[in-house]
Amino acid sequence: MNEYDSNRILHLTKKINYYSTKNINEADCYILNTCHIREKATDKVYHEVGRVKKQFRDKKKPIVLIVGCVAQAEGEVLLKKEKYINAVVGPQSYHEINKIILNTENENIKVNSTEFEVIKKFDQLNIVKNTNSKISSFLTIQEGCDKFCKFCVVPYTRGPEYSRSSSEIILEAKQLVENGSREITLLGQNVNAYNWRNQRLSDLLYSLSEIKDLKRIRYTTSHPKDFTDDLVEAHGACKKLMPLLHLPVQSGSTKILKNMNRNHTIEEYLQIIEKLKKKNSYIKFSSDFIIAYPDETRDDFEKTVSLMKQVEFINSYSFIFSARPGTPAANFKKVDEKIAKERLVIFQRVADEIKTKYRNKLVNSTTNVLFENNTKDLDKYFGRDEYFNSVIVNSSENLAGKIRKVKINSCNHNTLFGEVILENKPKEYAA
Ligand code: SAM
Ligand code: SF4
Numbered sequence: 109m110n111e112y113d114s115n116r117i118l119h120l121t122k123k124i125n126y127y128s129t130k131n132i133n134e135a136d137c138y139i140l141n142t143c144h145i146r147e148k149a150t151d152k153v154y155h156e157v158g159r160v161k162k163q164f165r166d167k168k169k170p171i172v173l174i175v176g177c178v179a180q181a182e183g184e185v186l187l188k189k190e191k192y193i194n195a196v197v198g199p200q201s202y203h204e205i206n207k208i209i210l211n212t213e214n215e216n217i218k219v220n221s222t223e224f225e226v227i228k229k230f231d232q233l234n235i236v237k238n239t240n241s242k243i244s245s246f247l248t249i250q251e252g253c254d255k256f257c258k259f260c261v262v263p264y265t266r267g268p269e270y271s272r273s274s275s276e277i278i279l280e281a282k283q284l285v286e287n288g289s290r291e292i293t294l295l296g297q298n299v300n301a302y303n304w305r306n307q308r309l310s311d312l313l314y315s316l317s318e319i320k321d322l323k324r325i326r327y328t329t330s331h332p333k334d335f336t337d338d339l340v341e342a343h344g345a346c347k348k349l350m351p352l353l354h355l356p357v358q359s360g361s362t363k364i365l366k367n368m369n370r371n372h373t374i375e376e377y378l379q380i381i382e383k384l385k386k387k388n389s390y391i392k393f394s395s396d397f398i399i400a401y402p403d404e405t406r407d408d409f410e411k412t413v414s415l416m417k418q419v420e421f422i423n424s425y426s427f428i429f430s431a432r433p434g435t436p437a438a439n440f441k442k443v444d445e446k447i448a449k450e451r452l453v454i455f456q457r458v459a460d461e462i463k464t465k466y467r468n469k470l471v472n473s474t475t476n477v478l479f480e481n482n483t484k485d486l487d488k489y490f491g492r493d494e495y496f497n498s499v500i501v502n503s504s505e506n507l508a509g510k511i512r513k514v515k516i517n518s519c520n521h522n523t524l525f526g527e528v529i530l531e532n533k534p535k536e537y538a539a
Pocket of ligand 2: 253261
């Protein structure tokens, strides 16, 4: 979401003649978009500002804006502690950025813009065209969260749940496709909580499927509690929807899920998985895990490992619980640090074994790849298969934006290497 937001901020600042530069030395304004989800986020901000300070020691000071969730969470504290910062701008106040830059150009004022004005933000963003021309683009459809999981800062930094209108979303998707995008990933903190005048995520998926040159659709991140049957149905019916679902579970223990305020049991989570598999036998899953949440016993942890083995997630993001200031879980008694680290190592080893087994099986199979660009080596093209695996092939033909059938010859932990085996576009997955 920060990548999407950063691009949209750039679209906005173009209106006042501020463009992006690859050469940091010539920047007049420095915007640091931040994430606050795990610890050390604030330290990273001070570190980064220190770096800019050093870089501009003998030059005119650039305008420095700290935007995003650290700005929202720390606000005044950042401004007071680091005088080099001109303004802090929360994620729902990006529409204020141009005004702030123009005001700061002339006077060295300090601005704290951290109101939750999400409607105004999208009103402003809708006026500026999304000129992103990447083959695979992000599109935010929903923001904020009302779920208040006890470990999470999002409801405090991104504010309450808000869904954009479906017509705005479809218009933006059409712009992206006109610019060359062939894949769109719909974004939201709880993307499947999307609800605009009773239109749900599934309705959007069908509408977006109508856009002719849009070949692939993905969405992230969904919450098990909002996984309604119409969305399950869409995974069978919507041919452009890719068969990889990121469905965070956090823990394999219902007791821990309850302590986290996740509002579902492991049985309910597994039921969703089973329903999806019935609708689409090709579907695979990835997930997020929090290891050593307060009160996690060895038995709870073993349940998380068992879940990993049972579902065989092909990708996973796992972190030790990080106490976030202001969240209820920050006051809970933490699991001993040494035990927490040991559990993370055990969990990640199991997750890695599953991933490696899956990837090794792909060698000598064929897969459909949407190519995005060539790599530093101009004859090599990078793309992704339906399961979001990175694939690299040699090709003298410009493959950007094209879907090709590829035979996989080898793999490492992050990339599959193969060769294009058909010159014509193959039948899309399940199309
Ligand atoms: N809304 C999504 C959901 O509930 O499934 C997840 C969004 S959250 C921004 C992304 C991930 O960060 C979570 O799934 C969780 O695993 C991780 N996360 C959030 N807070 C955390 C914390 N305090 N400690 C460790 N991991 C955390
Ligand atoms: Fe955070 Fe996701 Fe829970 Fe919302 S549902 S509080 S974003 S973890």
